[in-house]
Amino acid sequence: MAVSFSSIPPASTIFGAYASVSAFIMLIQTMLNQLVPRQVQQYVLNMIHHYFRPRTNNATIVVEERDGMSGNEVYTAAETYLCTKIRPDIERLKISKRHKDVGVNIKFAQCEKIADFYDGVEMEWRFVHEERKKTSKVIDEDTDNVLIESEKRYFELCFDKKDKEKVLDSYIPFVLERAKVIKAENKIVKLHTLACAASYSSSIVWDSINLEHPSTFDTLAMDPGIKKSIIEDLNRFVRRKEFYRKVGRAWKRGYLLYGPPGTGKSSLIAAIANYLKFDIYDLELTNVKRDSDLRKLLLRTGNRSILVIEDIDCTVELPDRKGPSASHDGHGHGQCHRPRDHQFTLSGLLNFIDGLWSSCGDERIIIFTTNNKDKLDPALLRPGRMDMHIHMSYLTPDGFKLLASTYLNFHDSHHPCFLEIEDMINNMQVTPAEVAEELMKSDDADVALGGLVNFLKCKKKIDPNAVTEKQIDDGDGEDDGKEKEVMADDSDIELVTH
Numbered sequence: 502m503a504v505s506f507s508s509i510p511p512a513s514t515i516f517g518a519y520a521s522v523s524a525f526i527m528l529i530q531t532m533l534n535q536l537v538p539r540q541v542q543q544y545v546l547n548m549i550h551h552y553f554r555p556r557t558n559n560a561t562i563v564v565e566e567r568d569g570m571s572g573n574e575v576y577t578a579a580e581t582y583l584c585t586k587i588r589p590d591i592e593r594l595k596i597s598k599r600h601k602d603v604g605v606n607i608k609f610a611q612c613e614k615i616a617d618f619y620d621g622v623e624m625e626w627r628f629v630h631e632e633r634k635k636t637s638k639v640i641d642e643d644t645d646n647v648l649i650e651s652e653k654r655y656f657e658l659c660f661d662k663k664d665k666e667k668v669l670d671s672y673i674p675f676v677l678e679r680a681k682v683i684k685a686e687n688k689i690v691k692l693h694t695l696a697c698a699a700s701y702s703s704s705i706v707w708d709s710i711n712l713e714h715p716s717t718f719d720t721l722a723m724d725p726g727i728k729k730s731i732i733e734d735l736n737r738f739v740r741r742k743e744f745y746r747k748v749g750r751a752w753k754r755g756y757l758l759y760g761p762p763g764t765g766k767s768s769l770i771a772a773i774a775n776y777l778k779f780d781i782y783d784l785e786l787t788n789v790k791r792d793s794d795l796r797k798l799l800l801r802t803g804n805r806s807i808l809v810i811e812d813i814d815c816t817v818e819l820p821d822r823k824g825p826s827a828s829h830d831g832h833g834h835g836q837c838h839r840p841r842d843h844q845f846t847l848s849g850l851l852n853f854i855d856g857l858w859s860s861c862g863d864e865r866i867i868i869f870t871t872n873n874k875d876k877l878d879p880a881l882l883r884p885g886r887m888d889m890h891i892h893m894s895y896l897t898p899d900g901f902k903l904l905a906s907t908y909l910n911f912h913d914s915h916h917p918c919f920l921e922i923e924d925m926i927n928n929m930q931v932t933p934a935e936v937a938e939e940l941m942k943s944d945d946a947d948v949a950l951g952g953l954v955n956f957l958k959c960k961k962k963i964d965p966n967a968v969t970e971k972q973i974d975d976g977d978g979e980d981d982g983k984e985k986e987v988m989a990d991d992s993d994i995e996l997v998t999h
């Protein structure tokens with residue numbers, strides 16, 4: 502930590518004849534102005550400042566931007582923390598926005614002062630920005646490039662000497678912690694995908710872009726009970742650092758999302774990432790050729806992240822599926838396309854994820870998705886592997902209400918189309934993706950809902966499989982229990998506890 506602590510030297514007593522140091526300096530300055538060149542004036546004034554500062558009980562901590570060639574975490578934290586303390590009367594500020602930033606960054610300009618108050622201690626921060634006599638080399642932490650800097654920036658933190666211990670032992674850690682929270686709140690979630698390192702190299706690396714997926718738990722149409730359980734599980738996971746350490750387990754959580762195409766598995770992953778502000782690493786296994794590449798990639802994933810492997814039943818060659826298998830779910834999804842010359846197996850991948858990888862980082866979430874849970878390798882389903890199995894199913898009337906409100910801002914549940922749609926949805930297998938697409942076709946709610954009614958009627962005619970058992974049984978008006986079975990399965994959430 503590049504924090505240096507310095508007491509201000511005792512002042513001289515020769516100021517007795519003057520009301521204050523500043524009055525004395527002004528007098529000297531007036532005299533010098535008439536007699537000597539500017540550089541000499543500055544030199545003399547600096548010397549006077551240095552030797553004749555008034556007696557004070559103040560102490561100063563200097564927080565420089567750099568510690569040698571590297572950055573100083575205390576400086577960055579102070580900068581982040583103090584930006585939340587900017588008063589409206591501050592005179593000079595710097596603003597900037599890099600391409601990847603969502604909002605404008607605000608920083609201090611030369612010599613701005615900010616007062617702060619912590620646990621009974623009054624403090625003053627001052628930002629200082631000086632020309633260096635010699636340029637110096639520093640490392641840009643975003644890119645690892647060496648840069649030449651001609652400026653020196655630092656903060657000075659002034660307070661009463663008697664509070665030195667409280668400031669160092671309690672206030673500085675508080676600033677570091679606050680800055681971490683502020684950064685997490687403002688964090689832009691990234692999506693990391695695989696890319697070739699360079700044209701002459703066969704190795705693959707992570708490439709990242711901002712995650713622009715707007716899905717949140719509020720926009721997801723799914724069983725409210727399941728949604729609540731997932732949110733509670735995520736909240737519990739992120740606050741249980743101590744628990745995981747105490748029981749000797751890696752701080753990770755695994756979710757298996759299964760269900761038909763278009764029911765929101767990928768949207769749920771984006772909602773989790775947006776909710777926790779965790780980056781996503783989308784591991785497309787068909788692009789990974791060697792076991793060693795896979796390990797390298799996994800070890801290069803960051804903390805507080807989600808490792809996603811989509812269509813796990815199709816991307817890893819399973820022991821029981823030899824030969825060029827071509828599993829198909831009838832919707833054009835889930836086609837197995839993994840070449841057989843790949844050298845790793847599902848159990849190799851799982852062992853590495855459970856073992857070395859998860860012990861090398863903190864707050865890791867792993868999500869596997871599949872359209873066919875029953876085709877999964879038992880190794881994936883065994884207790885202890887995926888903590889929660891989440892069934893994403895067809896749209897329910899409640900889910901439709903949510904889509905109508907988010908897509909059309911429409912809430913009139915007594916509208917005739919609304920009731921007809923709810924009734925049809927109750928009795929058919931229609932995905933949220935299909936309904937969402939219909940609702941997007943017009944801004945006019947009447948037109949969009951009318952279009953959806955036609956779509957559902959057509960679907961019922963063309964695809965009799967879409968009609969649920971209840972609809973078939975409804976002919977005699979008797980409840981034979983089948984409906985309950987279907988609905989119970991729709992809201993199934995299997996929490997695998999260990």
Ligand SMILES: Nc1ncnc2c1ncn2[C@@H]1O[C@H](COP(=O)(O)OP(=O)(O)OP(=O)(O)O)[C@@H](O)[C@H]1O
Nearest residue numbers: 720721722761762763764765766767768933934937
């Ligand atoms: N449960 C849902 N709530 C809200 N919108 C949904 C839901 N499911 C799907 N959608 C809409 O349909 C689109 C496709 O959904 P998504 O990609 O999440 O489905 P999926 O289950 O991952 O499908 P696949 O199995 O084909 O990968 C989404 O962009 C979203 O607009």
Ligand SMILES: [Mg+2]
Nearest residue numbers: 766767768811
């Ligand atoms: Mg998907």
